Amino acid sequence: MPFIADLAKKARKKNILAGMIITDLIAFISYIIFTSGIFWFGDLQMMIGCIIGSRFALKNNKSNESFIIQGIGVSLVGAVLTAVSFTLFDWFVFSEILRYSLFMLLIVFELYLIEAIIIGLLTGGIVGGYYNYKNKNRIESSTIKEEFYESLIDK
Numbered sequence: 001m002p003f004i005a006d007l008a009k010k011a012r013k014k015n016i017l018a019g020m021i022i023t024d025l026i027a028f029i030s031y032i033i034f035t036s037g038i039f040w041f042g043d044l045q046m047m048i049g050c051i052i053g054s055r056f057a058l059k060n061n062k063s064n065e066s067f068i069i070q071g072i073g074v075s076l077v078g079a080v081l082t083a084v085s086f087t088l089f090d091w092f093v094f095s096e097i098l099r100y101s102l103f104m105l106l107i108v109f110e111l112y113l114i115e116a117i118i119i120g121l122l123t124g125g126i127v128g129g130y131y132n133y134k135n136k137n138r139i140e141s142s143t144i145k146e147e148f149y150e151s152l153i154d155k
Contacts, residue, residue: 011056011060012060015056015057015058015059015060015061015062016057016070016073016074018056018057018060019053019054019056019057019058019074019078020053020057020074020077020078020081021053021078021081022049022052022053022056022078023049023050023052023053023054023074023075023078023079023081023082024049024053024078024081024082024085025049026045026048026049026052026053027042027045027046027048027049027050027078027079027082027085027086028045028049028082028085028086028089030045030048030049031045031046031085031086031089032089039115040111040112040115041086041090042082042086042112042115043115043119045082046079046082046083046086046115046116046119047119047123049078049079049082050075050078050079050119050120050123050124050127051123051127053074053075053078054070054071054074054075054078054123054124054127054128055127057070057071057074058070058071058074058127058128058131059131061131066128066132067128067129067131067132067135068124068125068128068129068132069128070128071123071124071125071126071127071128071129071131072120072121072124072125072128073124074124075119075120075121075123075124075127076116076117076120076121076124077120078120079115079116079117079119079120079123080113080116080117080120082112082116083109083112083113083115083116084109084112086112087105087108087109087112090108091105091108
């Protein structure tokens with residue numbers, strides 16, 4: 001178990017990279033299990049992976065950079081990694097059945113890439129906005145408490 005504890009500690013320390021990897025792993029594993037989607041194959045899986053990965057990265061955030069920018073960055077890069085994973089999986093699985101050529105592989109990758117950009121931007125912005133709002137309320141409540149305590153000390 002010390003290996004898992006060390007891995008979790010390192011993941012919290014390098015939260016941005018870990019969020020991108022978590023996005024790819026969750027989306028890819030769920031894509032292997034359940035290959036369908038709403039609009040295109042794997043869009044639901046990519047969305048779930050982006051939400052969980054960006055949530056992990058922003059939950060363990062230690063920098064002063066904007067939550068929205070970090071959320072979009074983690075989700076976008078994680079979604080592009082997921083698009084590469086989906087394309088390679090489709091190519092390895094369906095290449096013998098459908099006789100994929102390199103040109104067909106590029107078309108499939110472009111479709112996944114368009115999907116990744118849209119989903120990465122939307123989910124990263126939404127999750128980043130949520131954490132930005134949540135952190136803003138926490139800062140406002142702490143300043144209100146400090147002002148209240150200072151007013152008690154002065155009297």
